[in-house]
Amino acid sequence: MLDVRFIREHPEVVQEAARKKHLDFDVQQLLEVDARRRQLLARVEQLKALRNKMSKEIPALQGEAREEAIARMRQVAAESKALEESLREVEAQFTELMLHVPNIPDPDVPEGTSDADNVVVRTWGEIPQFDFPLRDHVELGELLDIIDIPRAVKMAGSRTYFLKNAGVLLELAVLQFALHHMVRKGFTPLIVPHLVRDEAMIGTAYFPVGKEQAYRIPEDKLNLIGTSEVPITAYHADEILREDELPKYYVGISSCYRREAGTYGKDTRGLFRIHQFQKVEQVVLCVNDPEVSAREHEHIVRNAEEILQALRLPYRVVLVCGAELGLPQVKKYDIETWMPSRQAYGETHSASKFHDFQARRLKLRYRDKSGALRFVHTLNNTVIASPRILIPLLELNQRPDGSVAIPEVLQPYMGGMQEIVPP
């Protein structure tokens, strides 16, 4: 959410943001509704002022004068009730439109219409050459008996999977390694609710745009989270923090649930795009200062790079173009890890900067040194998401016989296991 005063003063900036993000949004429509809303509000408030004034005078009146005043106020009350009715309707329209206003992208966000327009910022690691025919992670998973997709599909439909045997240990190891890394860096670990109310989804801007991506439990009006970003960012909603508490660094772990609506036929093979996965996520709340928040953005990207480097997985960092930015983001870096079976880098991490867009929706504020209330800035990035990360992990560490070497840093989390071999 943006400050409506900012929108009124800079409508062209907001319209330009919608253009750059290739979102369909009409600022003029919002401004018209806003104008109507304010007009009605002024009239309603005038009548209320009159009512309040008379209410104070009536107790002092007596006899006929009193009866007269009460009769007049009865009329005023009826009139103001009708006006309030119209105001309510306009307010509802206004709120709905406000939830669709896009955040303003940074000037250095590249123009573009697809991920082909993302700009590579840096690349790390050599793409290894293999002198034997490679198996992809699905073949390896089957051969090693660590991934079972057909049986999952039998009971749960497409985009589901079982992990099995060392596959389970490997996933838990990579998650634990990532979590420990972040805790060592001073991040506060959280295990979060996987089911949240609409307010948390709206507050983090996953609703109303994107609602079709979430699984919903209608009986309880709860939603399955698509990322622990939602409960972590909403953790301090409606609170007033002290400036000296900031920045707050959180690392959460959760399963993530995504309907993947509208992706039929896309990435259908293997563990790339699935309905449920596990993710360690980092979230930062910092002061309302674009420079600080830009610094934190680089910080959380570096944190994720450290993980990939420790796992010795080649990757590149890309600056995401306008059309690939969502409604709420100011700027986003994706980290893409090399996946031999795709013969391409595949997205494994996504680092977003929001300024106060989420904080406004969540009423997540702090009192600054001068005593004023300000909205925090929020940021988040993946630390590691599994099983997607198992794709490069398995494919890049395979040997001609189909066995897979386990990266050194993960071995302590797997009881010292050094390789996964076919049964």
Place this chain on the structure above:
RNA sequence: GGAGAGAUGGCCGAGUGGUCGAAGGCGGUUGAUUCGAAAUCAACUGUGCCCUUGUGGCACCGGGGGUUCGAAUCCCUCUCUCUCCGCCA
């Protein structure tokens, strides 16, 4: 699932129809006192919105609706929290 209790400012907590944006306390800020601190004393201390920006107006006591000239206060409804019982990881 059954029964009951409750929801008031940053926090605790009073308030059962008009003088209540709301007592009191805690916390916070400033000042006095002190070598300094503690303690004590004094003053100040909510948020959001609107406009013709003024010693202006409106709203907010969980959400919504109603009664009334007037509602934190009365009525209806929803949500949430807590306690007990049942079931259960």
